[in-house]
Amino acid sequence: MGTIRHIxxxxxxxxxxxxxxxxxxxxEDLAVIACxxxxxxxxxxxRNQVVGxxxxxxxxxxxxxxGRVRGIVINAGCSNVCTGxxxxxxxxxxxRLTAARLGCSPDKVLVASTGVIGHRLPMDKVRIGxxxxxxxxGTDLDAEALRAIMTTDTREKSAVVQGRIGKARVTVAGxxxxxxxxxxxxxxxxxxxxxxxxxxxxxxxxxxxxxAGASYNAITVDxxxxxxxxxxxxxxxxxxxxxxRSAGSGEFKKFQAMLNEVCGELARAVVADGEGATKVxxxxxxGARTDREAEIAAKSVxxxxxxxxxxxxGDPNWGRIAAALGKSPAKVVPDKLKIAIxxxxxxxxxxxxxxxxxxxxxxxxxADIRVDCDLGLGKGCFTALTCxxxxxxxxxxxxxxx
Amino acid sequence: MGTIRHIxxxxxxxxxxxxxxxxxxxxEDLAVIACxxxxxxxxxxxRNQVVGxxxxxxxxxxxxxxGRVRGIVINAGCSNVCTGxxxxxxxxxxxRLTAARLGCSPDKVLVASTGVIGHRLPMDKVRIGxxxxxxxxGTDLDAEALRAIMTTDTREKSAVVQGRIGKARVTVAGxxxxxxxxxxxxxxxxxxxxxxxxxxxxxxxxxxxxxAGASYNAITVDxxxxxxxxxxxxxxxxxxxxxxRSAGSGEFKKFQAMLNEVCGELARAVVADGEGATKVxxxxxxGARTDREAEIAAKSVxxxxxxxxxxxxGDPNWGRIAAALGKSPAKVVPDKLKIAIxxxxxxxxxxxxxxxxxxxxxxxxxADIRVDCDLGLGKGCFTALTCxxxxxxxxxxxxxxx
Numbered sequence: 084m085g086t087i088r089h090i091x092x093x094x095x096x097x098x099x100x101x102x103x104x105x106x107x108x109x110x111e112d113l114a115v116i117a118c119x120x121x122x123x124x125x126x127x128x129x130r131n132q133v134v135g136x137x138x139x140x141x142x143x144x145x146x147x148x149x150g151r152v153r154g155i156v157i158n159a160g161c162s163n164v165c166t167g168x169x170x171x172x173x174x175x176x177x178x179r180l181t182a183a184r185l186g187c188s189p190d191k192v193l194v195a196s197t198g199v200i201g202h203r204l205p206m207d208k209v210r211i212g213x214x215x216x217x218x219x220x221g222t223d224l225d226a227e228a229l230r231a232i233m234t235t236d237t238r239e240k241s242a243v244v245q246g247r248i249g250k251a252r253v254t255v256a257g258x259x260x261x262x263x264x265x266x267x268x269x270x271x272x273x274x275x276x277x278x279x280x281x282x283x284x285x286x287x288x289x290x291x292x293x294x295a296g297a298s299y300n301a302i303t304v305d306x307x308x309x310x311x312x313x314x315x316x317x318x319x320x321x322x323x324x325x326x327x328r329s330a331g332s333g334e335f336k337k338f339q340a341m342l343n344e345v346c347g348e349l350a351r352a353v354v355a356d357g358e359g360a361t362k363v364x365x366x367x368x369x370g371a372r373t374d375r376e377a378e379i380a381a382k383s384v385x386x387x388x389x390x391x392x393x394x395x396x397g398d399p400n401w402g403r404i405a406a407a408l409g410k411s412p413a414k415v416v417p418d419k420l421k422i423a424i425x426x427x428x429x430x431x432x433x434x435x436x437x438x439x440x441x442x443x444x445x446x447x448x449x450a451d452i453r454v455d456c457d458l459g460l461g462k463g464c465f466t467a468l469t470c471x472x473x474x475x476x477x478x479x480x481x482x483x484x485x
Numbered sequence: 486m487g488t489i490r491h492i493x494x495x496x497x498x499x500x501x502x503x504x505x506x507x508x509x510x511x512x513e514d515l516a517v518i519a520c521x522x523x524x525x526x527x528x529x530x531x532r533n534q535v536v537g538x539x540x541x542x543x544x545x546x547x548x549x550x551x552g553r554v555r556g557i558v559i560n561a562g563c564s565n566v567c568t569g570x571x572x573x574x575x576x577x578x579x580x581r582l583t584a585a586r587l588g589c590s591p592d593k594v595l596v597a598s599t600g601v602i603g604h605r606l607p608m609d610k611v612r613i614g615x616x617x618x619x620x621x622x623g624t625d626l627d628a629e630a631l632r633a634i635m636t637t638d639t640r641e642k643s644a645v646v647q648g649r650i651g652k653a654r655v656t657v658a659g660x661x662x663x664x665x666x667x668x669x670x671x672x673x674x675x676x677x678x679x680x681x682x683x684x685x686x687x688x689x690x691x692x693x694x695x696x697a698g699a700s701y702n703a704i705t706v707d708x709x710x711x712x713x714x715x716x717x718x719x720x721x722x723x724x725x726x727x728x729x730r731s732a733g734s735g736e737f738k739k740f741q742a743m744l745n746e747v748c749g750e751l752a753r754a755v756v757a758d759g760e761g762a763t764k765v766x767x768x769x770x771x772g773a774r775t776d777r778e779a780e781i782a783a784k785s786v787x788x789x790x791x792x793x794x795x796x797x798x799g800d801p802n803w804g805r806i807a808a809a810l811g812k813s814p815a816k817v818v819p820d821k822l823k824i825a826i827x828x829x830x831x832x833x834x835x836x837x838x839x840x841x842x843x844x845x846x847x848x849x850x851x852a853d854i855r856v857d858c859d860l861g862l863g864k865g866c867f868t869a870l871t872c873x874x875x876x877x878x879x880x881x882x883x884x885x886x887x
Contacts, residue, residue, distance in 0.1 A: 133811030133819050167836045200804025201837040264791055276503055305790040306810035388707045396883030402602025409535030410710035417535050434569045435603040472601055473875040480791055481798030
């Protein structure tokens with residue numbers, strides 16, 4: 084039997100996940116992911132104005148969003164949000180305890196928490212958990228580390244890409260948790276990405292921001308933005324080769340492409356595991372006046388409960404798509420608008436078209452739905468990812484108690 | 486046995502609703518509501534950029550939103566949206582046929598349609614329906630007229646207010662349809678309001694815009710904005726007394742108050758009948774920097790699927806309220822924020838408060854939920870109305886086929 088590998092696959096990383104009793108279910112709930120030496124680190128956090136203590140702490144440690152980082156400690160089951168000064172103290176203590184075990188200074192350790200808002204962390208359990216995780220750090224507990232950051236997730240979501248940059252054989256790997264409260268306006272949910280590429284911290288941050296626009300920031304499950312969104316990218320540099328320092332270099336472009344691939348896959352996996360989701364829906368808008376307007380229009384469709392219900396019901400309801408585009412602040416001229424589902428044009432010239440209903444219904448019966456909207460007004464384009472809206476979403480979120 | 490009265494209760498109005506076969510269910514589906522003479526008329530229509538032929542037609546007839554109007558013909562079962570030139574011709578023909586029966590010029594008759602988007606009206610049925618409705622116009626078919634404009638509505642929604650303006654005994658009455666695709670950004674759904682007050686057309690329009698801000702524009706069921714929203718206010722003037730022409734007069738203020746009462750009640754009724762709704766939720770935001778920011782913040786909570794699910798589950802989940810406020814563009818400072826449910830403060834000073842859980846859960850178990858948010862930043866205030874989000878919403882909207 085082999086061992087599941089992802090975040091420890093790039094050279095220089097170790098991880099562990101343990102059960103310390105924060106989750107009522109008794110499952111894994113605390114993870115430490117670390118580099119064997121200081122790594123380049125880049126951080127993105129939520130744009131919600133209400134943020135958790137771990138987000139406040141991480142912003143203090145990395146005020147510019149990048150720097151030299153050793154690792155991160157993450158717990159699920161309690162998000163440590165709206166917990167006042169005591170919560171901030173708890174977040175700092177988590178970093179301090181982890182740093183002591185890793186043998187680095189506390190400001191090289193980041194913290195992320197996810198779960199119920201408004202409760203203090205059970206720090207007695209957390210302290211034991213950190214000690215246990217730190218003692219077990221290695222390259223054979225990736226699966227436990229990933230399970231330890233999950234909440235309502237039903238699937239373990241990870242991605243690995245390998246390739247050559249110059250002479251170095253480079254690996255980029257990532258994990259992500261998130262299934263609801265997904266409408267990121269900077270990063271999303273909690274995600275850790277590791278790589279053994281050698282990239283300067285500032286450039287690493289640039290690469291992460293760039294990739295987030297088309298991956299983490301392009302997805303929505305329910306239009307709700309979490310208070311705890313955190314994405315951390317760590318680059319150990321242990322693959323060898325010179326440190327990438329120029330955004331114009333071929334090496335950087337190669338690295339960016341690999342990172343885009345990993346983050347794109349992780350973002351898609353979040354949507355596929357969206358609370359109650361049975362289908363992934365890709366809404367590509369082109370022909371907008373600007374890219375920004377394309378994004379607004381695509382997300383207006385992606386967030387429309389009526390559209391998402393229609394997809395769930397397998398109904399080629401272009402009326403709800405046209406209405407969702409039209410209600411957005413992005414410029415829409417019905418006569419210039421074209422809408423296609425599964426590549427079949429169903430709306431053009433201000434009216435529904437005769438189309439092959441069986442073909443479109445067959446497409447809607449699948450798990451990967453494609454909606455293309457051409458606004459016919461310019462060159463702006465954006466692709467948003469969402470899932471359908473099912474009874475199960477309500478069950479999950481009405482029966483979930485604080 | 487008496488006769489249900491609302492829109493024909495003000496002097497000078499007649500109405501009828503008939504079954505002409507547009508609705509598959511065979512229920513009433515075409516209504517004519519008219520004044521016995523020309524009335525002052527004020528119109529509000531959707532801000533969606535994709536609009537139906539009836540909206541386009543009404544805007545042509547009343548380019549300023551007000552004028553002299555004889556009546557309106559409304560059908561349900563087919564919204565005549567995205568039907569091209571043919572649909573525009575159909576809308577104009579509906580007005581022309583109705584006007585011929587009412588003995589007025591076609592440009593004094595308005596048209597509204599609601600139902601599925603993208604299908605041509607079955608004009609052969611509509612023609613017969615208009616003739617039948619016009620032949621039956623009177624004061625004993627209000628109930629049929631109201632049923633004829635309903636789609637997924639489960640309740641007949643009407644309101645009547647009476648009072649004195651000067652020496653005249655004035656009645657304001659209204660009906661409304663709407664249960665889903667409710668997030669108006671001007672008017673909402675379809676509503677007709679009749680009054681025998683004497684008000685000039687321009688002033689009537691001012692009164693309607695004013696009232697819409699706190700009623701029709703303050704509600705949301707699902708954040709989706711319809712392509713067919715239409716509100717028509719008709720004033721026959723037959724209650725007697727001088728025509729109200731000054732916005733500063735006591736008479737106008739009295740009229741405005743009565744109109745606010747009717748429209749407030751109709752708006753509340755739409756939310757109470759929201760698709761799948763089991764509870765009405767009033768979200769009052771105060772302490773915002775401006776009224777506009779209060780509206781943005783209140784609607785961000787009102788449109789949050791997670792918040793709406795929590796209300797459905799009876800869970801005092803202030804974390805989801807704080808997160809919904811924080812994700813909005815309205816300024817929010819967690820430390821200054823206060824949140825109360827049912828009058829009980831559950832969040833203040835950046836943290837959850839100890840509170841009487843049984844009392845709050847008892848409040849959440851009722852059908853009228855009150856959430857108060859004080860942002861502590863200024864004097865801006867706004868109250869939004871929404872409903873909870875239930876499995877039934879999904880059932881209605883996933884199983885509804887175009």
